[in-house]
Amino acid sequence: MNFQSHVSRSGGLRLSLADVITRLEQSPDLKRQRRYEITSAIRVACKALGLPTAAVAADPNELLPRLEALPLALTGCGARCARSG
Numbered sequence: 206m207n208f209q210s211h212v213s214r215s216g217g218l219r220l221s222l223a224d225v226i227t228r229l230e231q232s233p234d235l236k237r238q239r240r241y242e243i244t245s246a247i248r249v250a251c252k253a254l255g256l257p258t259a260a261v262a263a264d265p266n267e268l269l270p271r272l273e274a275l276p277l278a279l280t281g282c283g284a285r286c287a288r289s290g
Contacts, residue, residue, distance in 0.1 A: 222247050223259040 226244050229235065235243075240283065249269075251258045253275050 220263045222251060222261045222263050223257070225263045226258060259262050 226247055229244055232240065247258060250272055251261050254261065254271060281288050
């Protein structure tokens with residue numbers, strides 16, 4: 206597999222969200238609908254950030270603050286969606 210790697214601040218390698226999508230798509234344990242939901246959510250998050258999935262490190266400690274700072278309108282998530290999350 207060809208994974209997009211990112212170098213963390215500590216010097217270790219990390220996977221990108223493109224890598225996560227690739228792994229999810231190859232996972233036999235996930236039902237097709239669940240796989241679609243997860244990969245779609247990843248793509249929406251990257252679109253809201255204005256970045257391709259390969260350019261976003263799959264590091265929740267860095268990703269979550271960036272997503273939380275976005276207006277809900279950019280994520281496509283309305284008030285009902287925000288309450289359920």
